[in-house]
Amino acid sequence: MVDILQVRRLTKRFDNKVAVDGISFSLKGGQCFGLLGPNGAGKTTTIEMLEGVLAPDEGEILFHGKPRSSTFRQLIGIQFQNTALQERLNVLETLKLFSRLYESPLPERELLQRCQLDELAEQDTHKLSGGQRQRLLLAIALINDPQLLFLDEPTTGLDPQARLNFWKLVEQIKASGKTVLLTTHYMDEAHYLCDEIGIVDQGQLIARDTPQNLLDQHIPGIYLSVSADYEPLLDTLGIGCEHQYGWCRWKSNNVKAQIEQLQQAGLQLGDIQIQRPNLDDLFLNLTGRSLRS
Ligand SMILES: Nc1ncnc2c1ncn2[C@@H]1O[C@H](COP(=O)(O)OP(=O)(O)OP(=O)(O)O)[C@@H](O)[C@H]1O
Structure with missing residues (x-):
């Protein structure tokens, strides 16, 4: 073209x-x-x-x-x-x-x-x-x-x-x-x-x-989030996370295994959010700032 x-x-x-x-x-x-x-x-x-x-x-x-x-x-x-x-x-x-x-x-x-x-x-x-x-x-x-x-x-x-x-x-x-x-x-x-x-x-x-x-290219993987109330539990599982609007969020390269790990620790499926990275995450990744800030 x-x-x-x-x-x-x-x-x-x-x-x-x-x-x-x-x-x-x-x-x-x-x-x-x-x-x-x-x-x-x-x-x-x-x-x-x-x-x-x-x-x-x-x-x-x-x-x-x-x-x-x-x-x-x-x-x-x-x-x-x-x-x-x-x-x-x-x-x-x-x-x-x-x-x-x-x-x-x-x-x-x-x-x-x-x-x-x-x-x-x-x-x-x-x-x-x-x-x-x-x-x-x-x-x-x-x-x-x-x-x-x-x-x-x-x-x-x-x-x-x-x-x-x-x-x-x-x-x-x-x-x-x-x-x-x-x-x-x-x-x-x-x-x-x-x-x-x-x-x-x-x-x-x-x-x-x-x-x-x-x-x-810039942010492969999937985000998992749970309520910030579960942060102590994440600590015991060795999962580091970032805080976002009352949620703890981290990037996972093996979503299935990690969800099973969370379920074994007592979380229900409904407690876990699964999210693909979006362009706001991309902008944050590229510049260190949010598009909306
Ligand atoms: N006529 C002007 N005189 C002086 N500075 C200007 C003028 N027009 C734009 N600027 C400055 O140039 C920069 C880019 O402005 P621009 O309007 O192109 O941004 P933008 O990405 O379109 O923003 P927005 O989403 O708010 O419309 C800004 O710092 C703005 O203050």
């Missing part, structure tokens, strides 16, 4: 602060690539340079192997973190307004249907819920039927149901063959939606691969 986007040694400084520090990666057509990192890691600054909103201080961005030309904006879609919507316009009128910016916009009715907004066409945009507003911003980003779609923290602040709903829309967009680049600080979002993720920390891309390869 041809690289749709190539990014080389991208760097951005604000005064003395290096916000993005020599990031390089490439993105294949049809792929969903996620930049995952904590607040202030440099995700938005990176995506804004790729979108052409911010000028890099150093580095190179190639679209289909060439520097971005004046037509680039017609071929991409952007869902910004914050987009100011025109006062006193409803959803349909808003789509019509933004459609004027493009040479060949998709029909508004198709956009409404794709983003589950049919029943909200006449709704004032300032009366939309958080999830409905994000779906409208997604519809705006899709007006020109873009090849490459940028989603900057699209589900931040949404309730779990609205987030799941949004993920389903992104899945449909992926299935239609579009390339998606998204930023998020939700590990479950990155794991669910992205074919590949790049972990960003302090302006640098510290790891990049499929979520599962990253986990297998």
